Amino acid sequence: xxxxxxxxxxAFVFGKNIDTDQIYPGRFVEYTDVEDIKKYxxxxxxxxxxxxxxxxxxxxxxxxxxxxxxREHAAITLKAVGAGAVLAESFGRIFFRNAINLGVPVxxxxxxxxxxxxGDEVEVDIEAGIIKNLTTGATAAAVPMSPYIMNILxxxxxxxxxxxxxxTKKSKNR
Amino acid sequence: MHAIExxxxxxxxxxxxxxxxxxxxxxxxxxxxxxxxxxxxxFYEMGGEKVFDADKIVMFFDHYAPCATITQAENHKQxxxxxxxxxxxxxxxxxxxxxxQVLADKGWVHPGEIVVVTDSHTTTHGAFGAFGTxxxxxxxxxxxxxxxxxxxxxxxxxxxxVGKLQPGVFAKDIILHIIGDLGADYGVYKxxxxxxxxxxxxxxxxxxxxxxxxxxxxxxxxxxxxxAVTMEYLHNCVARPYxxxxxxxxxxxxxxxxxxxxxxxxxxAAPSSVDxxxxxxxxAGTPVDEAYLGSCTxxxxxxxxxxxxxxxxxxxxxxxxxxxxxxxxxxxxxxxxLGYIQTLMQAGATITAPGCAACLGVHQGMLAGGEVCISxxxxxxxxxxxxxxxxxFLASPAAxxxxxLEGKITxxxxxxxxxxxxxxx
Numbered sequence: 001x002x003x004x005x006x007x008x009x010x011a012f013v014f015g016k017n018i019d020t021d022q023i024y025p026g027r028f029v030e031y032t033d034v035e036d037i038k039k040y041x042x043x044x045x046x047x048x049x050x051x052x053x054x055x056x057x058x059x060x061x062x063x064x065x066x067x068x069x070x071r072e073h074a075a076i077t078l079k080a081v082g083a084g085a086v087l088a089e090s091f092g093r094i095f096f097r098n099a100i101n102l103g104v105p106v107x108x109x110x111x112x113x114x115x116x117x118x119g120d121e122v123e124v125d126i127e128a129g130i131i132k133n134l135t136t137g138a139t140a141a142a143v144p145m146s147p148y149i150m151n152i153l154x155x156x157x158x159x160x161x162x163x164x165x166x167x168t169k170k171s172k173n174r
Numbered sequence: 175m176h177a178i179e180x181x182x183x184x185x186x187x188x189x190x191x192x193x194x195x196x197x198x199x200x201x202x203x204x205x206x207x208x209x210x211x212x213x214x215x216x217f218y219e220m221g222g223e224k225v226f227d228a229d230k231i232v233m234f235f236d237h238y239a240p241c242a243t244i245t246q247a248e249n250h251k252q253x254x255x256x257x258x259x260x261x262x263x264x265x266x267x268x269x270x271x272x273x274x275q276v277l278a279d280k281g282w283v284h285p286g287e288i289v290v291v292t293d294s295h296t297t298t299h300g301a302f303g304a305f306g307t308x309x310x311x312x313x314x315x316x317x318x319x320x321x322x323x324x325x326x327x328x329x330x331x332x333x334x335x336v337g338k339l340q341p342g343v344f345a346k347d348i349i350l351h352i353i354g355d356l357g358a359d360y361g362v363y364k365x366x367x368x369x370x371x372x373x374x375x376x377x378x379x380x381x382x383x384x385x386x387x388x389x390x391x392x393x394x395x396x397x398x399x400x401x402a403v404t405m406e407y408l409h410n411c412v413a414r415p416y417x418x419x420x421x422x423x424x425x426x427x428x429x430x431x432x433x434x435x436x437x438x439x440x441x442x443a444a445p446s447s448v449d450x451x452x453x454x455x456x457x458a459g460t461p462v463d464e465a466y467l468g469s470c471t472x473x474x475x476x477x478x479x480x481x482x483x484x485x486x487x488x489x490x491x492x493x494x495x496x497x498x499x500x501x502x503x504x505x506x507x508x509x510x511x512l513g514y515i516q517t518l519m520q521a522g523a524t525i526t527a528p529g530c531a532a533c534l535g536v537h538q539g540m541l542a543g544g545e546v547c548i549s550x551x552x553x554x555x556x557x558x559x560x561x562x563x564x565x566x567f568l569a570s571p572a573a574x575x576x577x578x579l580e581g582k583i584t585x586x587x588x589x590x591x592x593x594x595x596x597x598x599x
Contacts, residue, residue, distance in 0.1 A: 017358050017447055021555040026534040030238070030245040032211045044557045064359035064392060068555060069534070070294045072212050072310035093363055093394055094294055098310035148196045148324070159220050162316055166221035 003103060003154050007084035008123045008134075009057035011116050014045060016062030020095060023066060023074040037073055038080035055082025058124065060116045062088065066095025075099040085124045087112045087131060087142075100149055103157030107131070108143040115140050126153070176330050176427075177419035178365050178397055181305050184417075185288055191327045193428075198324050203282060204317045205232045205273055205291030208239070211249045213292060214256045216315035225260045226321035232264040233257050234276065234291075239268035239529035242537035271502025271528035274298040274470040278382065279504040281411025285400045285418045290317060295470050295552065297389045300368075300396030301381035302404060303418060307395045328365040328394050329428040335372035337436035342587030344480075345380035346472060346550065346570040348372075349387040350441040352433060354451025362392035364428065367421075372435050373398060378407045379476040386471045387552055390448040440585045442548070443568035446556045454573060457583045461493065463545040465578030466559070467523075467571055468499025469533040472550025475508050477571035482514035484575040484589045485521035491581040496523040496574075497539040499531040523578070535559045541566070548577045 022044035024037070031037050042049035042059075059065075059078065065088035066074055075098035078086060085105040089112055099106040105126050112131065115138040116122055123132045127150070129142035145153070155161050175183070175190065183191045185199035206213045217225075225231055233253060238246040250268075257265040270276050273291055277283045277299070285303035289296060292314045299306030309323070317323050333352060366388050373381070381398050388396040398404075400418050440454040467473065467481055478500065490496050498518050500506035506528050509515045515525055524539075532539030533551040541547055541564030549559070554566035569577070572586035579589075 017449075019447075019553075019555045021535070021553070021558050025557050026536055029209050029534075029536070030243060030249060032215070032249065044555075044562060064362060067358060067362075067392060068294065068553060070292050070308040070310050071209060072312060075310065076212070090359055090362055092392065094308050094310055097313055101310065101312040101316075146196060146326070158312060158316060159216065162220040162319060166319065 003105065003126065003156060005127050006123065006125050007056060007058065007105070008121070009084045010054070011058050011060045011118060011120045011122045012049065012053060013113065013116060013118045014059065014061040017064045017067055018045060018061050019068035020066060020071050020074040021068060024071060024077050029071055029073055034076060034080050037077050041077040041081045050081060053081055056084045058084050058122050059086045060088070060112055062113050063090045065091050067092035070094045072098045075102050075104055079104045085126065087124065089113060100152050101158040103153060105153060109140050110143070111140045175422055176425050177399065177421045178305060178330060178395065179327060180419040181286055182325060182327055193327050193329050195327045196324055197327060198322050199288055200321060201290050201317045201323055202230065202287035203232060203277070203289045204230055204314060205234060205277070205293070206314055207234045207236055207273055207291065207293050208250060208253060209237045210292045210311040211252055212311035213314045214252065216312040217318050220315060220319060222315065222319045225262065225318045228261040228263065231262050231318060232266060232282070233262055234266045234270070234273040235268045236272045237530040237534060237536060239527060268527070269503055271500070271505065272470045272473070272530055274382070274386065275474065275501035275505060279502050281408065281413060284412055284414065284416035285404065286416050290314065290323060294389045295386050297393055297396045298382050298386040298470060300385035300388070301378060301398055302408070303398065303400035305395050308389065326363070328363055330365045330367060331429040331431065332367045332369055332427045334370035334430065334432040335368065335435055336370050336432060337372065337434040339372065339435050340439065340587070342440055342572060342585060342590045343435070343438055344570040344572060345376055345383045347438055347441040348433070348435055349384045350443050350451050350568065351438050353387065353391045353449050354441070354443070356391055358391055358447055358449040360391045361388065364393055365395045365397060366393045367397045369399065374401055374403070377476060378403060379474045382474070383471055390552060440570065440573050440587065442573070442583065443554055445554055445565040445567070448553060448568065454569060454583065454585050457567060458585060460546060460583040462548050462577050462582055463494065464539065464541060464547040465494060465496040465574045466532060466539060466547055466549040466551065467496070467574045468501065468531055469551040470501060471552040472571045473499055473501035473505065475505050477550060478505065478509045478514045478518070479512070480572045481575035482517040484572060484586060485579055486517050488521055488579055490522040490578045494578055494581040496578040497526060497532065498523045499526045499538065500528045502528050532559050548574050548583055550574045
């Protein structure tokens with residue numbers, strides 16, 4: 001599955017330092033089935049989040065979104081509920097890697113919380129790095145992603161890349 | 175170049191690297207913990223058949239040791255099967271303890287190596303001059319297949335520690351003070367080096383505490399230049415040759431900060447973020463329901479020693495429970511040998527099996543709504559140790575013991591002024 005280059009959805013806005021325990025509480029980490037994992041997205045911050053969030057909707061946050069633990073569940077759950085993108089002023093680095101690896105667009109934009117409010121309709125051009133608030137007309141530019149990271153995202157995450165690499169290796173060995 | 179850059183360059187097969195460059199490095203130790211069966215799933219999802227080098231992979235059963243639910247037990251079962259099938263002999267089963275302490279106890283971490291574990295506190299291994307960093311399950315699975323992982327060469331800032339530690343003040347207080355000052359996101363994507371005369375005087379245990387907590391200001395990794403203390407620790411346990419990298423004298427740090435530790439008093443991180451730091455005095459007298467001593471941050475032998483010193487011949491009140499979780503089997507054995515476990519039990523503490531326990535809110539000491547906990551662990555996020563309305567104060571092991579004894583948040587200095595408990599070695 002290749003990345004969508006443009007996404008559009010309703011904004012769900014959070015504060016700064018939203019840690020992985022808020023994105024996905026530790027007591028649910030034992031679940032390994034994505035159908036279970038998707039029930040608890042953002043559960044530590046807002047228990048009603050999953051009920052209100054539609055696929056394609058967009059998460060907006062202040063600095064250091066996803067700080068804390070290395071649990072990939074935080075990225076898995078946001079992918080599973082169909083988050084169109086996660087826009088934040090900055091990200092915890094492990095969460096950032098996890099999200100990219102799973103092909104979830106995580107986009108850094110220093111002014112994001114200034115131009116987007118809860119419920120606003122937002123459009124994101126991921127490749128161009130342009131964020132538009134369709135409700136207010138405001139726009140902002142994202143911090144450009146390194147080509148290396150963009151390549152992972154465009155490939156739909158790291159899994160298809162490594163898998164292709166493995167298959168090439170195997171066919172050479174044959 | 176900085177020692178960290180030289181290390182990354184060598185592991186990437188390059189002569190030189192620059193800040194911001196992405197490098198693909200050989201990984202020396204790849205650790206998986208039992209929270210993430212997804213690691214095994216991702217391994218197979220990506221076409222993995224055989225791990226790149228079974229000897230470089232360590233499996234830790236620490237977060238769920240021993241299992242509290244059937245689901246956890248099923249996960250352990252699948253991990254055991256994976257280790258058996260892949261020939262992974264370093265399966266650290268439920269008796270062993272928290273991954274970072276086990277790595278240190280076994281002498282498996284060497285200076286100049288890259289240590290990657292599916293645990294954010296892998297920054298701990300900077301205490302040995304290694305490049306330690308946490309990743310998620312799929313990154314770790316990538317290492318299991320290819321033996322390598324990509325890293326962006328980080329900006330590096332240095333924190334110099336000068337002055338003299340006051341009685342009752344420990345590495346935990348220093349690092350809480352720094353995180354409070356700089357904020358939880360100061361170090362995001364960056365590496366931190368701790369240096370200065372105070373650092374040289376700290377034990378390995380205290381260095382591990384500081385490096386461990388550096389992830390709480392967002393740092394990708396941490397570093398302490400190996401010195402005589404490091405050598406003494408490594409002398410008896412290292413298994414293979416290693417290389418110590420030195421930072422060039424003309425290296426330009428992204429920032430240099432200096433803290434005079436003489437001015438630091440006992441600290442707490444108040445609910446609900448690690449950078450919400452105050453002098454402990456501000457909250458002194460707050461009734462405590464649970465005093466928690468443990469984890470990869472504050473469950474080492476030295477931490478149990480200071481708690482035993484404070485609680486020797488005394489008893490905690492009925493209004494407070496104290497939970498002690500030795501960080502590893504070795505810590506527990508040594509603490510038994512030295513009588514600390516007995517002292518703590520006689521003082522009314524509950525001892526649990528080595529592991530992560532309630533630090534991540536899964537088992538062995540969960541908080542009820544509205545309860546107050548003082549903890550020697552690393553995170554006080556909402557819901558981290560149980561109910562989302564549980565209030566967690568992070569502090570030094572000594573402050574945890576003093577607070578348990580008084581049943582309320584208490585500065586440990588009063589119990590340590592005349593004692594000989596070193597806050598150095």
